[in-house]
Amino acid sequence: MKKIVGLIGGGVIGCGWAARFLLNGWDVQMCDPDPDTPKKVDRSLINARQSLPSISDYRLPTEGQISFYRNISDAVAGVSWIQESVPEHLDVKQAVISEIQSTSNQVIGSSTSGFKPSDLQQCADDPSRIVVTHPFNPVYLLPLVELVTNDATSQEIIQHAMSVIDDVRMYALHLTKEIEAHLADRLLEAVWREALWLVKDKVATTQQVDDAIQFGFGLRWAQMGIFETYRIAGGEAGIRHFLSQFGPALALPWTKLMDAPKLDKNLVSLLSNQLEAQSGHHSVLELEQIRDRNLVGIMRQLKANDWGVGRWLNSHDADEKRKRGLIKSLDQISDLSVPILALDQVVPLTWTDYNGHMTESRYLDVFGKATDRFMEIIGCDKDYIAEGFSYFTTESHIRHLREVKAGQSITINTQLLLGEGKKLHLFHRCYQEEDLVATGEHFLLHVSLKTRRSSPPSEDMLLALERITQAHRFLIYPDGAGAGICKPIMTAHYRD
Numbered sequence: 001m002k003k004i005v006g007l008i009g010g011g012v013i014g015c016g017w018a019a020r021f022l023l024n025g026w027d028v029q030m031c032d033p034d035p036d037t038p039k040k041v042d043r044s045l046i047n048a049r050q051s052l053p054s055i056s057d058y059r060l061p062t063e064g065q066i067s068f069y070r071n072i073s074d075a076v077a078g079v080s081w082i083q084e085s086v087p088e089h090l091d092v093k094q095a096v097i098s099e100i101q102s103t104s105n106q107v108i109g110s111s112t113s114g115f116k117p118s119d120l121q122q123c124a125d126d127p128s129r130i131v132v133t134h135p136f137n138p139v140y141l142l143p144l145v146e147l148v149t150n151d152a153t154s155q156e157i158i159q160h161a162m163s164v165i166d167d168v169r170m171y172a173l174h175l176t177k178e179i180e181a182h183l184a185d186r187l188l189e190a191v192w193r194e195a196l197w198l199v200k201d202k203v204a205t206t207q208q209v210d211d212a213i214q215f216g217f218g219l220r221w222a223q224m225g226i227f228e229t230y231r232i233a234g235g236e237a238g239i240r241h242f243l244s245q246f247g248p249a250l251a252l253p254w255t256k257l258m259d260a261p262k263l264d265k266n267l268v269s270l271l272s273n274q275l276e277a278q279s280g281h282h283s284v285l286e287l288e289q290i291r292d293r294n295l296v297g298i299m300r301q302l303k304a305n306d307w308g309v310g311r312w313l314n315s316h317d318a319d320e321k322r323k324r325g326l327i328k329s330l331d332q333i334s335d336l337s338v339p340i341l342a343l344d345q346v347v348p349l350t351w352t353d354y355n356g357h358m359t360e361s362r363y364l365d366v367f368g369k370a371t372d373r374f375m376e377i378i379g380c381d382k383d384y385i386a387e388g389f390s391y392f393t394t395e396s397h398i399r400h401l402r403e404v405k406a407g408q409s410i411t412i413n414t415q416l417l418l419g420e421g422k423k424l425h426l427f428h429r430c431y432q433e434e435d436l437v438a439t440g441e442h443f444l445l446h447v448s449l450k451t452r453r454s455s456p457p458s459e460d461m462l463l464a465l466e467r468i469t470q471a472h473r474f475l476i477y478p479d480g481a482g483a484g485i486c487k488p489i490m491t492a493h494y495r496d
Helices: 014-021 037-055 090-101 118-121 154-169 185-202 206-221 226-233 239-249 267-281 282-306 308-321 360-377 383-384 459-472 488-494
Strands: 006-008 027-031 066-068 081-084 106-111 128-133 143-150 171-175 340-346 389-401 409-420 423-432 435-448
Touching: 006 014, 014 027, 014 037, 014 128, 014 340, 037 066, 037 389, 081 090, 081 239, 090 106, 118 128, 118 282, 143 154, 154 171, 185 206, 185 267, 206 226, 206 267, 308 435, 340 360, 340 435, 360 389, 360 409, 360 423, 383 389, 409 459
Parallel strands: 006 027, 006 081, 027 066, 081 106, 106 128, 143 171
Antiparallel strands: 128 143, 340 409, 389 435, 409 423, 423 435
């Protein structure tokens, strides 16, 4: 069944939602009176197509289709979710929600950053179907959505909202206590107010404030929250010691949290001039793309450490891995007479080099992952390694046949050339769609991790290797196997 979302409002947030839904396979029906809305969506899609696929190891669904409407009733017809992202004025939002409910009984999620669900429900025909689903910019890349509900919201609607958020690969932070500006923006507001005072009072420039964040606590906040960070700051004694040491400072006049400077002409000019000097040599589009590449890099490193948002992203990848059959045991592989699918993933932005294609080290990385997958299949898994045995690679030969660029999907099939005694000889073929883009040939020896010397594998592993050997014995010996460097086969695809 086709998934369709109705998006009302085509500003920065609305366009971000459009890109997020489209790239996750939803069709989008969008309503905004601005005739430039299609251009704005295209701009978000340019950035989203470069960045969003890079945080997952697996390709996204086939991109959805978008259509534009001038009337709300047309935009919400036949949809399974409605996302409202009109300007942050309560009367405007209430009027739009009222118009939506006059023609649709679907659940409405509001992108509001400040209004409570009860504020939005005041003029509604059916208050139970209005919730807050507040995202963060860029919506197409940052996963957090503050899902705010109240007593009027049924459990069924909460589950539906959670399901939609999860389906577009976002993280629902469910808040059941209503408060203005929800949770995250209240924290941001505190820092923002103080930053404005520091600039107004000439204590610091916009550059210095931003440097304090991006070179210091901003890096910590990217992978740990404020409470966990301060728990560590207390040493082995933890948060109790931290509070006893720094708690008294809370009584000092360090902040102006209950006040904000007036945004008069002088302060606006000061902020504008300093920011122009700070990063005016970049266009906004360039800054967006720089931001997105940095965010992708941070999130991928958090994935590597299985920490914070990285752990959540890994759980999504694990679900996708199961769907693709990449964690089956040898007994569950239906056809052993063909090379084994060992890897299926998307090339992230962070894997490309100055030539614009996948860097050399990543070819070894993906072939190493394919080897690890084969080892798991034959029983050389975490439990086996914990017992003190593994395989060590002694020789590798990689051939680069075609370019692979960021965002493209690659698959690796593995053929067993030799699997007897202590020896393991594998040949990997890497494809981008139907094109062979690289091969990796690897020779490994089984070793004891205690002696760090070669040793015989277990009987079960030898039996598994024998099964695959018998199945692969009829496969054509790979073109390029055993080839040395600079053989003609290496450069055939690059000749004029």
